[in-house]
Amino acid sequence: MNDSGSAPLAKSLTLAAMSLGYGVVQLDVTIVNTALRSIGTSLGGGVSELQWIVSTYTIAFAALILTAGALGDRIGAKKVFMAGFAIFTGASLACALAPTAVLLIAARAAQGMGAAILVPNSLALLNHAYPDEKERGRAVGIWAAGASLALTAGPLAGGALIALVGWRSIFLVNLPIGLAGLWLTWRYASETPRSPHHSLDLGGQAAAIGALGCLAGAIIEGGTHGWSNPWVLAGFAAFTALAVAFVFQERRARQPMLPLSLFRHRLFALTSAIGLLVNVAFYGLIFVLSLYFQQINGLSPLATGLAFLPMMGAVLPANLLAARATERFGAPAIIAIGATMAAVGCMALLGTDRGTSYGSMCVQLVAIGAGLGLLVPPLTSTLLGSVEKKRSGIAAGVLNATRQTGSVLGVALFGAFVAKAGAFIFGTRESLMMCAILLLGAAVTIMVGGRSRN
CATH class of the missing domain: 1.20.1250.20 (MFS general substrate transporter like domains)
Incomplete structure (x- = not known):
């Protein structure tokens, strides 16, 4: 205008x-x-x-x-x-x-x-x-x-x-x-x-929506109805078929929504995978902890928001620290340190039970938030720097899509852990252990795979 x-x-x-x-x-x-x-x-x-x-x-x-x-x-x-x-x-x-x-x-x-x-x-x-x-x-x-x-x-x-x-x-x-x-x-x-x-790659778009929806649905309903439920099995089968169709479509499309050639760049593939793993862990854990604070410990929505404040508040200062730390120690090291810090925070929460005091959880939550804040800037800059400048827009889109996919899978998977009747605390501990495994896996992946560039 x-x-x-x-x-x-x-x-x-x-x-x-x-x-x-x-x-x-x-x-x-x-x-x-x-x-x-x-x-x-x-x-x-x-x-x-x-x-x-x-x-x-x-x-x-x-x-x-x-x-x-x-x-x-x-x-x-x-x-x-x-x-x-x-x-x-x-x-x-x-x-x-x-x-x-x-x-x-x-x-x-x-x-x-x-x-x-x-x-x-x-x-x-x-x-x-x-x-x-x-x-x-x-x-x-x-x-x-x-x-x-x-x-x-x-x-x-x-x-x-x-x-x-x-x-x-x-x-x-x-x-x-x-x-x-x-x-x-x-x-x-x-x-x-x-x-x-x-x-527009409408065929790839339809396959992507269908595949992601079927996978999330199968995991969510599997936690409630059991993994052998016929509808759950059908969901996993539909995901497999649609995922294969998506890859086939992207290989043959003149202008694919997800150029598979990007994944030939070693660091692009690594950082995309790490973005997925980190978001599975972080957003799945946010979902479970929200239910834990409210349904198990009886906190009000306002008290729950306050409980998350130190964790979320640690993200921004860690973001600001990450740039200088990356210049000094290199992106792979800072990504690995951030992921390890968050993993240690998750493992330190494994003793969480009904009535666990917030004071005994606060430091661990700050470590998780700070670890995430530390790793995201170098992860993003490394991914964007791994491809030609003219493809930076699509690379940023892929990173966003990958991280949001991780969020979907984290909520579905960790929610399935706590959905079993009478097993919320056990499911919470399963979620924390899975978070630690995923984050440590991300740290090892970037340290081993990030040594050599294409």
């Missing part, structure tokens, strides 16, 4: 709009966890329904993010970004009004679709608004820092809103953010050049 897109005010307000878009996406990754008990009490259902409420969002986010970026390239990132913000805002209202768990799950899927559209196109608009490399670097830093703050504030903000107004308010808070972001984008962001020759 504004022809002076290069003016300082227009650029700053474009950055504000993009930060609101990415921030609200990250806010909804964590804010819902504090509402799990309240939602379950209000709408009914067990652990599997709560898993679907969390996972449906990340399934849509993970599966659609690559296609959303390609769509922005094709018809213009501004149009697509605004459509994504409108979808996300409308879906948030639908979540707040949902009368049943099934309708809430459906609205969460629409939210995830909006989130997938927002993230890659916000970066594309920032890239267009800030042609100078140094200015762009600062803008992306602000964009990322805002998202880290939203991720940190999510549990506390959710707990406070639930205590004051009720669980539906955690979705209503997205409405003013969405309206502000839409107006700022419409008024100040300038449209990106279109690439109509950029085709």
